[in-house]
Structure formats: structure tokens, C-alpha cells
Amino acid sequence: MCGVLRSSDAGKKAVLMGWVNRRRDLGNLVFIDVRDRTGVTQVVCNKELNPAIHEKASRLRNEYVIAAIGTVKQREPNTINRNIPTGEIELVAEELRILNEAKQPPFLPGDTVLPNEELRLKYRYIDLRRDAMQFNLELRHKVAIAIRSYLSSQGFFEIETPFMTRSTPEGARDYLVPSRVQPGSFYALPQSPQLFKQILMISGCDKYFQIVRCFRDEDLRADRQPEFTQIDLEMSYPQPERVWEVVEGFLSAAFKTAGYEIKTPFPRMSYDEAIRLYGSDKPDMRLPAMNDVREAFTAENFQALAVNPNLPVMAIRIPKVGELSRKERDEIKPLFTGKGNAKLFEDFKRLEKSFPDSAAKIRAKSSAETDDLIVIVAGDDKLAEHPSEGGVKPEVKQHDHAVYTAAGLLRVALAQKYASRHRLFEKTGNASVDFRFLWVTDFPMFEWDEEGKRWAAAHHPFTSPHERDMEKLSGGLDAAEDPNSPLAAVRALAYDVVLNGTELGSGSIRIHRQDIQRKIFHALGMTEDEARARFGFFLEALEYGTPPHGGIALGLDRIVMILAGAESLREVIPFPKTARAVDLMVDAPTPVSEAQLKELGIQIRKARE
């Protein structure tokens, strides 16, 4: 291979096959850098030694595929290239074959500046020849192998589940596959193997895992592709702690293959705490927590600032940002996405001038250094006068939440904006500082769906509520259409694993009892008949002796993305899709022929007006 020859190989015969990475033609002396996925080696063609080969070498162009046969030669000391691993040797060509020519590519894998992403995706096969992409592909392979072998060693079986399965509405939109044999009926591609893995527990496969593709027809983001890969696992009889232990185990193994020793167990934090301290259910622990600095203000202060004293007043601290100019302060406002009910004080200096006592207390409480940026987010005092629609009394908790999350979003936005100043996002080489893992636990069981005016499952409807909240669940059933119902307080045995502010995975202990499952469906506003229609097969399975079980699923792409230090999933997925879910290389999706549609019994409605 092109990256493996060293001084110790000097004198040996070698055959190098690969692409012409670069040709340096000095006239009677031609150097060719031959590249394959392992690296680059210099091949020398000397007119004096071998005129025929030299002539052939002059005809080579970038990205030709060649075979060079020759003798490995230790280079003279003054011609050694210390920048590459093979720089101490070169191959003196004795035979040169052009295995294939190449058109001039739209860009070269060896280029220092990347072309725009559209071009990279269209000519993905050229883009993938680049070192960085080869590195990412290898990293992904190694991570997957490490996870497989760890889970296998722990007694997990990798078991495949169908891709063509049943649409179970709720959650994301399905990708549908029409049935030819049964016109008018459709399979759905799985959003996750959720029900299959639970059924595997009922089937006696008490430790299951799968590195599996999942499909969701939702809008894309830098960290969201319509098809993505999950590390999916499920086990019988576990406490949540047991699931966490398994995940910590395979993540350690995965990070180890990438050269990082991470510390386990990961810290844990309840959902409520995460919201209060970080304004997010996926806190980035590399940054300091926020502080509720309500006590720093007097009643008069609140009035003067038009701030609601009954709501949190959150101090966000971003370290080492330093003095901000007027213009820079103005740039903070657009980052703040809090709507109507939260307000922003981005100018701490002014606060210090007008309310020196409060400002001093805030500084102390946030342990702020002089060059730290402090920004305050508070509740608008108009809130109290605004009863929420429908005449229901305002839910204080809900408004608290709005202030926390508005502050949390701003915290992350500010941190990103000033990343180069606080340097907390830069890799230090110390894995326990660079990779801040966290378990977020005790998620709420239900979320109020403002649009549908009903409660929805926060995780999924098969998640087990906390034992201690069973009464609230039963109590809430009569008020299943009331946003203030006790259902809001029901906590689930659900947990997320978070890394540096990215949700890596999400899991739960599941419901294994029919009666509780029925109550959950009821709370979600589903009648017995509706539940039967959607999940009948599963409810029936639950009745045949279901062991308690639970599990989790982690995004493999996101793990590899973070390990690769990439900003987008597209860097670690060989053939990704654009923001409009198009594959630019194969140009998919496409219309299909009338004949194909006819066979499937499908008619396309003409675009409206």
C-alpha cells in the first residue's frame, strides 16, 4: 500500500497501485505522488535510467490510476520530506502501467480549499477520496466494530428486524412503501425498531442490540438526516442503572478506538434540574451553569425594570468574553429568541450603574471574573396580567419553563458566538474535559400539545411512568383534556445520554403491564378501539407473559460526528442527502413511470393551480 513503506523496506521490490495525487515534472526527472487510502508515496522516474518509463510518466495526469513497480530506495538526507510518514523513502520505477485514465475532475482530493458542498455531494466518489473523508469512514467502521464486540461480549445478540413494516402513526412522519400485491396498502420504513425490540423481549431474547438504519420523513438539520443509524438495544429485567452501565461500557470502547479514555460512570441530573440550571434537556456541561438571581433584586428594582418577581431571573455567564463594544452588544439581541414572556438585559454595565447592589450580588452568585460576559434573562411583568387563553389561570410552572429555556437557548448561542474567546469548545487532549457526558433522567411522561389541545407522550407511549407517580396518573385520567391536569407532574423512567450539548441517545424502562399501558393510552386521549387499531398486535403480545424490560437507542452518526470533530452529519455519512432530502449524486427522488404506478395502483394528483 502507498502509506506503509519505510526506511526499513529499502532495497525491497514493491508494487504501488493508486491514484496520481500530484505530478512534479522537472524535465528529465518526474516525481509522482501515488495515493491510496493509506497514504502517499513518491515514485521517481529518471530519463537517464529508464527513458521509456520517463516518457510514460510525462503523460500521467491527476487522478489517473496507475501501478508502479520498482525498488524502494532510502532517500538522500537532503531530499527527505519530513511532512509525510513515507518521506524517508521513494520508489524508483522500473515499470509503470496506466490502469485507467481520468477526465479532469471538478476538484482534486489533494486540494487545500474545499469546493462547495453541492459539488462535493454530486461528485461524492471524488470527495470520499480525500484524506479527511477516508479518516471518517475508517473511524466509523472502527467505532461500529468496537460497539458490536463490546455488546457481544456482554451477551447481547444482534438481531435484525424488518425494514418493510407497519405504519404506526404518532411521532414522526413515515416513509411509505406501496405494496404491489395488495394495491392501496403500504408498508412503512421504521422510525426505529421500537416495537420489534420489545417483542423480542417477549420472545425471550433477553439482550438484543442492532446497529440499524432508521427513517423519518421530517425536515433536516446539520445533525439530522432522513435516514440515520441507531445503536438500538433492549434488555429484560433491568433497572435504569443497568442500561446506563451498558451504554457507558460501549461508549468507553468506542471512544477508546478513537484514542480517548473517557471516565465512567457519567454524571446524572434530573430533567427538572437540567432545565433550572441550563435551560435545556441536553445541557452543554463545558459551560458554567446559569443562576437564578431573583434575590439580588428588591421589589422596587423589579418594578423599575418591569420584571415579574414571581418568575426566575436568570444570569448567564460566558467566561472570558471581555469588554463588548456597543455594536457587539447590539448583536446579542437577535440571538435572543424568547418570545413576549421573557425579556433580556444584555448590558450588564448599565445594570451595574443603575443597581450597583444587585449587580454585585449577581457577580458573586455567578462567581464571575471581571472579563466574563453576564447577561440577564427575566420574566416580563406583563405576564401576570395576561390570563392564558380559555380563561385558565396561568400555570406558573409553565412560565418558569419559558424563561429557563429562553435563557438556555441564549446561553448556547452566546457560547457559540464567542467560542474563540472562551475556548471551552477547543480540544485540550484531556478526554474528561473535552467530552462532557451526562445522563438526564426523570423526564416528564407527558407534554401538553398546544395545537392538538391534548397530552402527548414526551418519549413514546410505551414508556413506564415512575412507580411513585402512578397515583397522579390515575388522578389525571379524568382531566386528560386539561393542560393543568396532574398528568403534568407524572415522571417517566426515561433517560437521555447527552454529550457536549448534543443528545446522543434516548431510552426508557417500558411498560410491561397491560393495565398501565391502557391508562397511558387513555391519558393520551386514545380510545380502546383506537389503541387496538394502531397497536393491537403489540397489546396482544403484552398479554402473553411479558418480562419487565427497557433499553435505549443512540445515534451512531452523531457519535462519530463528535469524534471526528465534524460540524455536520454529512461528513460521516458516505452518501448523505441535502436539506431538501435529495441525493445529488444519484439524483433521488425521481418521478416513476406510469407503468410502475399503474402496477401499484397509484395515481399522482396534478399539482394544484
Add this chain to the structure above:
RNA sequence: GGGGACGUAGUUCAGUUGGUUAGAACGCUGCCCUGUCACGGCAGAGGCCGCGGGUUCGAGUCCCGUCGUCCCCGCCA
């Protein structure tokens, strides 16, 4: 569904207040060059300024629309 950024040579970009023949670097083609390694030198080719419309004596530049890529909100149990 909404908001924002971008679109000029094969590629990455520059292009003044709307003004005459649209530039640079890399790449490409040819010639020269025996120790280069992002080789060097000389010469040259290469443009539907995304597309369509409008304003104007005149549009790469201003306006409207449209297409494409990226980022964000909504959405993603």
C-alpha cells in the same frame, strides 16, 4: 410552513456610486527545467456573472420572481 446567508472561469474568490474590453489565485494546455514534494519559469486557452422578468441611455451591480446549496425556527413520540 417561516426567517436568514450564499450563487461571477473547472475550483476558491475579488469586482468601487449602475459606466467602456469582468479580474486574481489554484487547476487546465503547450514549451523549458535532474532532487522536487503546495516544485519553479515562460506562453496560452477558459465566462449564459444560477435562471426569468423589470427599472435604466446603460445592470455582475438596483427591484420583483424563480431555482439550487447551507444555517436556524416550526417539525423530529
